[in-house]
Amino acid sequence: MIELRDHLFATPIPAIALTLAAYLISLKLFTRMGRPSWCPPVLVAALMIAALLGLMGVDYNDYRRGAGWLMLLLGPATVALAVPLYQQKHHIIALWRPILISLPPAALLAALYSVGLAWALGASPQVIASLAPKSVTAPIAIGIIEQIGGSIPLMMGGLLITGVMATTFVGLFARWMNITDQRILGFALGVNGHAIGTVRAFELGPTAGAFASLGMSLTGIFSALFLPLAWKVMWG
Amino acid sequence: MPLLRGFLWLLGFLMLGDVAVTLFALPISAGVAGMLLFTAWLLLRRGVGEDIATASQSLIGLLAMLIMPGVVGVFFIADEFAGHWLAVAVALVIGTLLSVLTTLALMLRFMPRTPASDATGEPAAHD
Numbered sequence: 621m622i623e624l625r626d627h628l629f630a631t632p633i634p635a636i637a638l639t640l641a642a643y644l645i646s647l648k649l650f651t652r653m654g655r656p657s658w659c660p661p662v663l664v665a666a667l668m669i670a671a672l673l674g675l676m677g678v679d680y681n682d683y684r685r686g687a688g689w690l691m692l693l694l695g696p697a698t699v700a701l702a703v704p705l706y707q708q709k710h711h712i713i714a715l716w717r718p719i720l721i722s723l724p725p726a727a728l729l730a731a732l733y734s735v736g737l738a739w740a741l742g743a744s745p746q747v748i749a750s751l752a753p754k755s756v757t758a759p760i761a762i763g764i765i766e767q768i769g770g771s772i773p774l775m776m777g778g779l780l781i782t783g784v785m786a787t788t789f790v791g792l793f794a795r796w797m798n799i800t801d802q803r804i805l806g807f808a809l810g811v812n813g814h815a816i817g818t819v820r821a822f823e824l825g826p827t828a829g830a831f832a833s834l835g836m837s838l839t840g841i842f843s844a845l846f847l848p849l850a851w852k853v854m855w856g
Numbered sequence: 857m858p859l860l861r862g863f864l865w866l867l868g869f870l871m872l873g874d875v876a877v878t879l880f881a882l883p884i885s886a887g888v889a890g891m892l893l894f895t896a897w898l899l900l901r902r903g904v905g906e907d908i909a910t911a912s913q914s915l916i917g918l919l920a921m922l923i924m925p926g927v928v929g930v931f932f933i934a935d936e937f938a939g940h941w942l943a944v945a946v947a948l949v950i951g952t953l954l955s956v957l958t959t960l961a962l963m964l965r966f967m968p969r970t971p972a973s974d975a976t977g978e979p980a981a982h983d
Contacts, residue, residue: 635925643921662920662927669924670931680932687925693915694922696866698887699873700912702894703904715967722962729958734951741943751947755955758923763885773929774937778948780927785952793960804963812956815919841892848883 622677629678635686642668657787657820663780691762698759705837708830715803719838726811727839730755731847734778745855750774752847754782757814760840767848783816790817802828810835862911869894 628634646665653659673683712719734751743751749770753761758779765775790808799805806828809817814836821832873890876882882889898904904912937944 639921639924643924660920662924665921665924666927666930669928673928680929684925684929687928690922691925693918695870695887695890696863696911697915697919697922698885699866699869699890699894700915702869702891702898703908703912704916705891705895706898706904709899718963718966718968721966722959726955726959726962730951730955733954734947737951738943738947741946743940743943743947747937747940747944751944751951754948754951758926759919760885760888762923762926763888766885767883771933771936772926773933774944776923776926777930777933778944780930781948782952785949786956789953789956790960793956797960797964799960799964801967804960804967807963808956808959811959812952841888844884844888852883 625676625678629682629686632686632689635683636690638669638672638683639665639687639690642666642672655823657816657823658784660780660783660816660819694759694762698763701757701759701837701840704833708834708837711830711834719834722807723811723835723838724842727755727842728846730812730839731843746770747774749851751778752851753843754778755786755812755814755839756843757836757840760844761814764844764847768851779814780816783813786813786817787820790820803831806831807835810837811839814839858907858910859914860911862905862907862909863915865908866890866894866911866915869897 642665643661646661646668649664650656650659650661669683670680673680731752731754734754735748738748738751746769749768750765750772751774752768752770753764753775756764756779758776761775761779762772765772787809790805790813793799794805802825805824806821809821809828810832813820818829818832818836822829869890870886871890872893873888874886876893877884877886877889898908
């Protein structure tokens with residue numbers, strides 16, 4: 621049994637098959653549960669895979685080596701993000717002033733609040749670097765981690781929690797502050813909650829969705845340019 | 857084969873991004889550089905062809921699955937970062953609370969007001 625398992629996991633095929641299966645099952649569960657925004661399907665799928673790896677006694681690093689082939693596609697997928705950005709260009713042209721004034725401080729502070737809090741509570745430089753891109757969409761955030769150091773799994777965990785939290789807080793503040801402008805809600809969801817917030821924004825309506833993908837793309841680009849530079853200045 | 861043709865475009869711009877990052881020693885990833893170059897190219901060409909639209913939609917739809925191997929790692933790092941969890945939790949929850957408030961405040965302050973109909977109903981996007 622064990623020999624057979626080791627023979628199979630010597631190729632990337634079982635890791636890839638496991639990932640596809642877990643993702644498809646969790647998508648189905650997600651739809652059946654009524655698409656709860658507090659429980660993104662990625663999280664359920666990852667939990668299933670982790671449990672299965674534990675049951676089968678497969679080392680995470682063996683799994684990652686195989687499933688890493690899937691992550692190869694993240695490169696072209698990042699390039700593909702240019703398309704939705706291009707499709708939002710009429711919003712950028714119409715509203716370039718408020719966007720130019722609001723986006724850099726919003727994206728900057730999204731990173732700075734967490735970095736500052738983690739630093740004040742005595743987190744190690746590696747933990748701080750892992751938290752810095754917490755509002756950036758995953759493919760771009762992985763690129764940022766490669767530049768500034770940090771742990772990809774910890775960053776991913778932070779990303780998921782941030783997405784869920786941002787979605788919750790935008791909903792709460794929208795009610796308390798009586799905000800109904802879809803452009804503002806969508807933008808806030810995209811800037812702070814990356815892909816998870818953007819999915820929620822599309823549920824609010826197409827305008828909110830468009831502004832969320834715009835906010836997400838611009839935050840990603842701004843952070844990808846800014847964070848590595850800031851790290852170079854601060855930690856050499 | 858619009859999917860393959862579009863995919864080839866994406867790979868081409870990824871390599872172009874890699875070349876730019878390497879030549880100019882830029883502190884960004886090849887993917888982000890490729891995305892910026894690709895955005896510039898789409899603006900110059902003034903349109904997204906069928907090939908590129910097909911390939912990019914397929915890949916973006918798969919994004920959540922492509923990051924899974926990294927997400928699975930979350931469940932295997934408990935020991936490595938023991939002692940940091942309070943800092944991580946506070947940074948994420950309070951940090952996100954503050955940043956959501958900041959974005960909403962900035963947008964409320966600088967977004968031009970439009971009649972409610974403009975802000976909710978919009979002409980169909982060209983995508």
